Amino acid sequence: MATTAVVGALAVAQKLADRTGLVTDLPGLSGVVLPDFEDLVFGGHDIDPTPLPHRAELLADAGVVPTALVRMLAADLAGVDRRIRRVPPLPAGRQLEYAARISHDLREFRDREGCDRVVVVNVASTEPPLASSPAHADLAALETALRGDSPVLSLSSLYAYAAFRAGCSFVDFTPGAGARIPALGDLAEANGLPWAGSDGKTGETLVKSVLAPMFALRNLRVRSWAGTNLLGGGDGATLADERAAANKIASKGRLLGETLGYEVDAPLHIDYVPDLGDFKTAWDHISFEGFLGLRMSLQFTWHGCDSALAAPLVLDLARLLAQAHAAGRSGPQTPLGFFFKDPVGTDEHRLGAQYESLVAWATSLESGA
Structure with missing residues (x-):
């Protein structure tokens, strides 16, 4: 999914592909000012050592992306690959140290690339629930627990915590706890950061x-x-x-x-x-x-x-959440539930009603309402 999103964003930026699948190109949203594809900078964390250009070639072999497109974008994909850090799997304990390394990488990426803001998007594989996952309503108690030798947070929640500590917005495109833990929601609010989730709705x-x-x-x-x-x-x-x-x-x-x-x-x-x-x-x-x-x-x-259905939504969400951050929004952005199976903060699942809410919310970013 991540590879398809990067290939697609680079292709759209260079006008090598049309914008089919991008919800933000529909008439109700096309007038909203969002970050241009030419201004997007990609980086990431991955446990897979396979270089991004080779992954794109594998997707081309599978018929997911055009082979000619991968060839034309080879140099750009290699440039993105240099901004991807290969990281070890989630450790069993001392998760606060692991989260600190994630936050450091995010800040370094933002400073090195001169980004106005960073949106962290979780597109990792679906994670099993922790055997014991306390609610952690209090941030101080959570951080004390994170110093211990037992796992406290799932991968999605640990990345949400690290993102908020680094001043980055967060999208949970994969099912899991993510930022839904009360202490993490409070941290996002305190730092003026918007977030959205969870589990992209694609099929x-x-x-x-x-x-x-x-x-x-x-x-x-x-x-x-x-x-x-x-x-x-x-x-x-x-x-x-x-x-x-x-x-x-x-x-x-x-x-x-x-x-x-x-x-x-x-x-x-x-x-x-x-x-x-x-x-x-x-x-x-x-x-x-x-x-x-x-x-x-x-x-x-x-x-x-799935990757072809999901990739444009990942790009939509990153651009919308970046604009929400610029507009001073914080906390869970419920109208982005249009994109998710398990939308945070609402029991509205009707696609038409969700779209109307999304358009009203996106339009309000322009007016500052």
Whole structure:
């Protein structure tokens, strides 16, 4: 996903590709002043030693990005790769030291590149929940715990903490605790930093956010909504772990009950199919009841490339959150819930209503409202 986002941003900046998939190019948002693609500077942390240009070539071989585009951008991709730090996995303890190194890297990146502001976007693989993850309502207590030898925060939360300590905004595009821990929310507010999350809405849940309101508005009672997700690639391999899959399933599960207003039998299965590579397929079967109790059903199949669906949203979020930071916004930016399966601070999942909220919020950045 990160590689596709970088390739896409460089291609758009150099007018080598169109802007299909960028929500910020829709009429309701195209008038909002956002950072130009030419002004974006990419860096990052990664545990994978594979150079970025080679990763882009692998995506081209898989049919995700055009081969010719990767060749034309080879020098630019090599430049981005030089700004990527290879880091060790999350340590079991002494997480405060690890977070300090992350914050140092973020500040150094911002100063070296002359960036006005930095947005940290978590696009790491879905993480399993910690065996014990206290709420940590108090920042001082949290930092005391982080000095100990036991893991206190998950990777997403540790990066959120480090980002806020470095004065950077944060986007959690992956399911997990992220910045939702109360102490981290307070830290963001105290430092005047906006954040958004969580779990990018790119496939099956995107379709649900359109179909579920249809059933609600026509007063058709949904009896069950069963889904099967077939995933290849690294995401599929990660979600083969039941602990990691639990976070994903929980993130995907909120929408139906909160949109329909009642609980629905909604079994969901996620299966790893290596042959699918960078693509995914979702099949859903919906049983519903109409007038005079007549039983009916609807089925749909969604097949797509997750990185191609997600990458433009990552770029939208980075640009929108940078502008929110410039406009003095802080704390969770609820209207950005349009982009997420598990939106923070709201139980609104209807895609149309979310879009209206997003447009109003983005427009208000210009007026300072």
